[in-house]
Amino acid sequence: MMHRSDLGQTPQRGGRSWIVAATLLTAGMIIGFVVASDLNWFPTGHAVPDASSVPIARPVATAPQPALPGGSGQTFVDIAKAVKPAVVNIYATKNTGRGEGPHATPFDDPFFRRFFGDEFFRKFEQQPKDRKERGLGSGVIVESNGLIITNNHVVGKADEIRVTLSDKREFKAKLIGNDPKTDIAVVRIDATGLPTVPWADSDRLEVGEFVLAVGNPFGLTQTVTLGIVSALGRAAGIAEYEDFIQTDAAINPGNSGGALVNVRGELVGINTAIFSQSGGNMGIGFAVPSNMAQSIMGQLVQSGKVVRGWLGVSIQDLTPELASQFGLGDTKGVLVSDVMEDSPAKKAGFERADVIVEYDGKPMDSPAHLRNAVAQTPVGKKVTVKIIRDKKPKTIELAIAEQPKTMAQSGEEDGGESVTPTGVLSGLDVRELTEELASRYGLKSGERGVVVVRVKPGTSAEEIGVREGDLIMEINREAVTSVRAYEKVAGKLPKDHPVLLLLKRQGRTIYLTLRP
Secondary structure (H helix, E strand, O other): OOOHHHOOOOOOOHHHHHHHHHHHHHHHHHHHHHHHHHOOOOOOOOOOOOHHHOOOOOOOOOOOOOOOOOOOOOOHHHHHHHHHHHEEEEEEEEEEEOOOHHHOOHHHOHHHHHHHOHHHHHHHOOOOOEEEEEEEEEEEEEEOOOEEEEEHHHHOOOOEEEEEOOOOOEEEEEEEEEEOOOOEEEEEOOOOOOOOOOEOOHHHOOOOOEEEEEEOHHHOOOEEEEEEEEEEEEOOOOOOOOOEEEEOOOOOOOOOOOEEEOOOOOEEEEEEEEOOOOOOOOOOEEEEEHHHHHHHHHHHHHHOOOOOEEOOEEEEEOOHHHHHHOOOOOOOOEEEEEEOOOOHHHHHOOOOOOEEEEEOOEEOOOHHHHHHHHHOOOOOOEEEEEEEEOOEEEEEEEEOEEOOOOOOOOOOOOOOOOEOOOHHHOOEEEEEOOHHHHHHHOOOOOOOOEEEEEEOOOOHHHHHOOOOOOEEEEEOOEEOOOHHHHHHHHHOOOOOOOEEEEEEEOOEEEEEEEOO
C-alpha cells in the first residue's frame, strides 16, 4: 500500500537514474492504457486499431431501472420522487434562561461576583440573558391540509416549531399533541394541497423486505437511503411502549421523525432512533410501526391525549426453565405473574401462573407484544384471550378498561433471625417479615412471605437475579407464609432439580427458576 511518505522522494544520482526514467516511462504507458481502456479504445484481445478506425466515445445511455417486487411496476427512483416532497425539515427552538438549563453560568454564584467585582458584572449583565436551544429533525405530511407526524423528542419541549417544505417554503407549526410513551408527536401548518405519503399496514411487513428511509440527516435535506427490514417487534429501551421495526437503511441524527416506506411507497414506520457507538449510522436503526403511529396520531388529533387499554395483569417472559416448571412443551406465550385487584382480568377469572398464548385473535410471544396490543385496544371493546392453565387450554372473554392514570407500585422487604437452608436454596438467607423489615424494604406490614436478607455471591440465586429485599411468596407453587413454612418446603426439595420461586419486588410479582 502506498503511503503519503512514499511520494516526493529525491532520486539518487548516478547509475540509478535509468531506473527513474524507466519507471516514469512504464507509468506513462500504464496510465495511457487505463485511460484508453476506460473509453473502450483498446478492446480486450484485439490489436491496436488504426487511428482512422478509432470510434468516437459517446455518452452511455442510462440503463432502465428494474421494476420492484409486488407488481406495482415502480422503481426505487419512482418511490423516491413520490415520497420526498412529503418529507419536511423541522426546526425546534427552546428558550432557556441564562441561569437555568445546560446554559447556566457559574458567574451567577455570589463567590464569582466578589472575585470579579461589580464592574465586570455590570458589563456581563448587559448581555442577552436568554439563550436558545435548537434542534433539527424530520416529519412526514400525512394529510394534505398540513397535518405532520414526527417524533416527540424532536418537538415535545419546543417553544417554537418551524417547518420547511421540499419547495423551500417555511411555516410556523402548532403542536397538536405528543405522546412520550411512544415518542410520537403531531404538528400542523397552515397550508393546503400538500403532497402526502399513504399509510401502510405495518402488521403485514416481513423481515427481508426492501425499505427506504427518507429524511434530513445532519441537515442534509431530502436524503434517501435503502435497506431491508432486519427485524420486527424490537424493544430498545427508548420508550415505554415499543414495537420497533429494525432496519439497516442508513438512519442518522436529523432523520428522527422521517419516513420509512415500502416498495409501494407507503409509510410503514416513523424513523426514531439508531444504535451507534460513534454517533452515526452502524446499520441498526429503529422506526415506530405505522399502525401504532397512526393510532396514536388519531387520538392526539381527536382529543389531544392518548387513552390506553388495560387488562390488569403483571406479565413476564416464559423462559425454557419456567416452561419446564409449568409442564409446557415450548415457550410460546406470556406468563401471568400476578392479577391486580378490581381489574378486568380479575373480574374475568384470570389467575397467577396462567400463560396467555393469544389475545384478540393474535398470537402473543412476548410481554412487550401483549402490552402494546392491550394498550392499543379501544376502551370497552370485548376481546377473547386464550390461555393455558394447569397444562389445559382455556378461553376467557372480557371487556378492556381504561388504563389507570397511576399504576400502584409498592416496594420491597429484613429483621429477626435469618434462616439458611441447605441444597438448592443454600445461596439465600431469609427472615420473617417484621414491621422493621417492611419499613426498610418498602413492604406492607402483614404481607405473606419471607424476606431475602442476603444473597451469597457466586451462587445460582445470584446468577438468576434474586436480590436482597425480595419477598418469597411461593416455592414450587406452594405458599410460603412464614420461615417455618419456608423450611418445611425447602426440606423436601430434591437436590438436583430446579426450583420455581414466586417473588414480590417493588410491588410486582415475578417467577424465577433457581437451578441446582
